[in-house]
Amino acid sequence: MQNNKIMRFNFSERKVAMKTVKPARKTENIIYAIRNIVTYAKGLEKEGLNVTYLNIGDPNVYDFDTPDHMKQAVNEAMKAGQNGYASSYGTDAARAAIAEDQHKKGTGRKNVKPEDVIVSSGASEGIEIALTALLNPEDNILLPLPGYPLYSAVIAKIGAQAKGYTLDHTNNWQPDLADIERLIDENTKAIVVINPNNPTGVFYDKETLKGIVELAKQHDLLIFSDEIYDKMIIDDVQMTYFTDLTDEVPIISFNGLSKSYIAPGWRMGWMVFHNMEEQTEYIGAIRRIAEARLCSPSPLQNAIPAALLGNQDHIPEALAKLRSRRDITFERMNAIDRVTCVKPQAAFYAMPTVEGIEDDEKFVKDILKATGVLFVYGSGFGLPKNLGAFRIVFLPDDDTLMSAYDRFEKFLKTY
Numbered sequence: 001m002q003n004n005k006i007m008r009f010n011f012s013e014r015k016v017a018m019k020t021v022k023p024a025r026k027t028e029n030i031i032y033a034i035r036n037i038v039t040y041a042k043g044l045e046k047e048g049l050n051v052t053y054l055n056i057g058d059p060n061v062y063d064f065d066t067p068d069h070m071k072q073a074v075n076e077a078m079k080a081g082q083n084g085y086a087s088s089y090g091t092d093a094a095r096a097a098i099a100e101d102q103h104k105k106g107t108g109r110k111n112v113k114p115e116d117v118i119v120s121s122g123a124s125e126g127i128e129i130a131l132t133a134l135l136n137p138e139d140n141i142l143l144p145l146p147g148y149p150l151y152s153a154v155i156a157k158i159g160a161q162a163k164g165y166t167l168d169h170t171n172n173w174q175p176d177l178a179d180i181e182r183l184i185d186e187n188t189k190a191i192v193v194i195n196p197n198n199p200t201g202v203f204y205d206k207e208t209l210k211g212i213v214e215l216a217k218q219h220d221l222l223i224f225s226d227e228i229y230d231k232m233i234i235d236d237v238q239m240t241y242f243t244d245l246t247d248e249v250p251i252i253s254f255n256g257l258s259k260s261y262i263a264p265g266w267r268m269g270w271m272v273f274h275n276m277e278e279q280t281e282y283i284g285a286i287r288r289i290a291e292a293r294l295c296s297p298s299p300l301q302n303a304i305p306a307a308l309l310g311n312q313d314h315i316p317e318a319l320a321k322l323r324s325r326r327d328i329t330f331e332r333m334n335a336i337d338r339v340t341c342v343k344p345q346a347a348f349y350a351m352p353t354v355e356g357i358e359d360d361e362k363f364v365k366d367i368l369k370a371t372g373v374l375f376v377y378g379s380g381f382g383l384p385k386n387l388g389a390f391r392i393v394f395l396p397d398d399d400t401l402m403s404a405y406d407r408f409e410k411f412l413k414t415y
């Protein structure tokens with residue numbers, strides 16, 4: 001009773017307004033359009049709009065599920081008492097499985113050892129650790145434009161500099177080598193290459209990759225190779241890895257269980273060091289950050305050997321679904337007046353462009369309000385607003401996509 005009185009007294013007697021807490025200035029540039037646009041859609045949903053979400057790359061929201069043998073492996077680990085902290089670099093079994101999986105990715109990876117692997121909480125954490133360990137405020141790194149927003153968010157957080165190199169929509173969204181060369185200066189330390197690519201869904205020609213390797217060699221750049229979609233190639237084409245092209249340029253590759261193993265909520269990812277025998281100082285810095293954050297979730301790491309060394313049948317099954325959904329997306333988009341769409345060959349993204357659009361964010365919001373279909377605007381991936389680009393996630397089933405594209409087509413006729 002007495003306590004209640006005191007508390008009431010304290011609150012009602014306060015006369016001075018509480019000082020507002022100011023966030024760090026660095027956070028002003030942390031923008032994640034893929035999720036931000038959802039807040040807008042949820043608002044409209046509350047007012048009664050029926051929303052078809054074609055915005056986020058989470059296969060589990062649609063008709064894809066984590067393979068049972070992976071779920072079992074996690075259950076078994078928990079039951080067997082693997083619930084304490086793991087090694088900061090990952091469990092021995094997970095690292096050995098990742099190394100073995102790397103051996104299947106071309107001769108350039110035959111010598112990957114478990115010690116070259118660090119397990120992280122999603123590829124996202126690995127990317128953040130590797131960037132944090134590398135960049136001082138005066139350093140810059142080359143990021144693709146359009147790009148996956150995590151990279152620019154982390155760079156903003158670290159307080160280093162990002163320079164966007166063009167992925168050319170008039171050339172199958174391939175990286176523009178001349179633009180990359182033009183951007184490199186004495187403070188450039190690395191280049192990020194996402195291949196197969198989010199948000200465009202394409203993968204890169206061998207010649208383009210060779211060009212990037214040459215520039216990296218000439219300018220002593222490290223390559224960050226984001227390969228999270230490398231097992232999600234829809235067409236029957238061979239992926240070229242940087243390690244097929246060079247044993248001289250230091251490379252860190254990133255991958256994980258979120259996409260091809262359909263377990264994004266488990267937050268299991270990893271980084272692998274290639275051609276980095278001499279980079280002991282940098283690897284040491286990465287290890288120190290990994291140690292300071294203790295470890296990535298321990299029982300979930302048991303899913304890594306189950307995933308990488310176990311039954312892979314779910315992958316061709318998923319790709320068959322994606323092939324049909326990609327074909328629908330590609331054909332329907334290009335059949336619409338003013339819309340051009342490069343054919344996605346991997347992952348589950350397409351990035352069409354529409355002529356005559358001045359502000360892509362307004363455009364995407366107008367589509368949403370009129371049709372209930374939610375895309376992500378291209379400027380959320382760093383593109384100019386007037387390119388009229390937007391990203392489609394084609395994970396939903398054929399009928400859902402057909403209906404969404406019908407509504408979009410009708411909308412665009414009068415927009």
Ligand code: PLP
Binds near residue numbers: 057122124125194257
């Ligand atoms: N890199 C790319 C290109 C992605 O598209 C994503 C997720 O969408 C990630 C990294 C993050 O993956 P994870 O879930 O393993 O953190």
